[in-house]
Amino acid sequence: MASATGDTPAGKPRVVIAGAGVIGASTAYHLAANHGMRCTLYDQKGAGCAASGKAGGFLALDWCDGSPVGELARVSFAMHEELAKTLSLDSYRRLTCEAVAVDERAVVAAGGVAKPGNKKLESIEWADIGAVASRPMGTEETIAQVHPKRLTEAFLDAANAKAGTEVVLGKVEGVVTHEVTGEVTGVVVDGETVPADVVVVAMGPWTHRASTWAPGMPKVILGQKYHAVLMRPERVLTQAVFFQGLGDPEFYPRGDGDVYVCAYPDSPNVVDEEPGEVEVRPDAVQRLVDVARAVSSEMKNAEVNGSGQSCHLPITQDGMPVMGAVPGTNGLYVATGHSCWGILNSPASGAAMAELIATGSVTCVKNFDAFSPKRFAR
Secondary structure, three states: OOOOOOOOOOOOOOEEEEOOOHHHHHHHHHHHHHHOOOEEEEEOOOOOOOHHHHOOOEEEOOOOOOOOOHHHHHHHHHHHHHHHHHOOOOOOEEOEEEEEEEOHHHHHHHOOOOOOOOOOOOOOOOOOOOEEEEEEEEOOOOEEEOOHHHHHHHHHHHHHHHHOOEEEEOOEEEEEEOOOOOEEEEEEEOOEEEEOOEEEEOOHHHHHHHHHOOOOOOOOOEEEEEEEEEEEOOOOOOEEEEEEOOOOOEEEEOOOOOEEEEEOOOOOEOOOOOOOOOOOOHHHHHHHHHHHHHHOHHHHOOEEEEEEEEEEEEEOOOOOOEEEEOOOOEOEEEEEOOHHHHHHHHHHHHHHHHHHHHHOOOOOOOOHHHHOHHHHHO
16 A cells, blocks of 8 residues: 655644545545645545546536535536636536437337438437437536546646645555544554544445444445446537436437447445446446437447446435534544435535535535434434
């Protein structure tokens, strides 16, 4: 294991973040940018090696309205545009989104070929085989996207430039606390103790492992496995599509020409696969390629980029993120459970966690206490 380097500014706590995904990276960035605090992130495989590097990067302003996550999403959506400028993210762009219902029998009969003279439904950019109805799900005012791995890396690069924050390869295995006060004094990484005053567990679907060494940590953090594939048609598309039928596949076109295709999630389970070693099932990837070719003549001959990918999205018992101080251990925090909205909600989540660590309270997101891990201890 490589050792952490760099000096902590006088009067600032020594902060360690377990996990270098987008939530940990955002927290590190906002600690550096907003509070002048450096930290060390430990990760088994490196930055964005799991869902934060393999997600679709789809952003929606108002899809979480009416839920406790609504305010978090709205604040984050606005922050993404500002961060794209600040961090020079060329993968960020606005786009539109449609729900498209397909006649499955017509799709099968067409064999992936649009009938001569067929016209796409009004407002539909590229879905043309078996499409029978559509409805708008968002305009460029409410829908955007960003490349998740590039965002994660940009957070970390900026945190390093501002405060000397760094990512170190290593597996966090426990915390060390003062026997009298119960305050965090260190973190165990690959069997070695690293001094720390604050530890943030942001291990995504692997956060359940921390419950073995932190009594107040939520015990059931599940992972829901998704497969995805990148395909590249002849032109750059600008409309995300959520299909209804054929297993409800989702298509997120990117500004670089790739179209991210995902569908058919596994049932949520406790994750036993290791970070960076999540199995990709060829049959699941081929199913995605087949359905992409079946619903669009533009995707019929699209190039398949790579052999597909898979990742586990972190799921909590009640479907909401869990963020805040862990009961029973002073200086221990958790931030995970964002489900499919981790990339969207990463800016405000990281800003709120950084504010909580630095000041003891959160003002940048209303009702942040709704995400407290204390709710699982009731």
